[in-house]
Amino acid sequence: MIIDSLQAPYYAVIFSTLLSDNLEGYEKTAFRMEELAKQQPGYLGIESARNEVGITVSYWESLDAIVLWKNNIEHTEAREKGRGTWYKKYQLRICKVEREYGFEQ
């Protein structure tokens, strides 16, 4: 799904990942984290794609909303599990969305 209803400025978290060979429990937790993020204050939306690399971009009203989500206990546990097991490598970027353009046929 592509989010096209937001008004800059707002924030984006770009989460780029390479998965390991041990993905036991990964799908379930990834789904749960997406459901949990949606319930967070300041959550605006999420976009996700994967083939070799995975890129998930979540959108937030403010930096404070991102910090709250980062510190959520269940999210923190999932992150620990991710670092120990599911992810070979990841990069997480916190960005301010300054402008956007859309197109739809």
Add this chain to the structure above:
Amino acid sequence: MIIDSLQAPYYAVIFSTLLSDNLEGYEKTAFRMEELAKQQPGYLGIESARNEVGITVSYWESLDAIVLWKNNIEHTEAREKGRGTWYKKYQLRICKVEREYGFEQ
């Protein structure tokens, strides 16, 4: 590929796309645009993933570098072709990367 060598602040262009059913010439042009972007001043890197949705994030030294790339003639022609043919929908976001964190096993 995941880019892990950059130092914030810098800029990101998040390009989220849904493709149409007519993809004639798309792969070739997408490859050419990536090659061309790499030659642009201020280009820092690119990350890309696709299944249903495609997400390509390119990284740039400055907003000026992004504007130069936007106005590149061959890129402009490809964009016109994309809007007329390959893309059902897209959203393009220009962001300032403020912080980043990485992990590697």
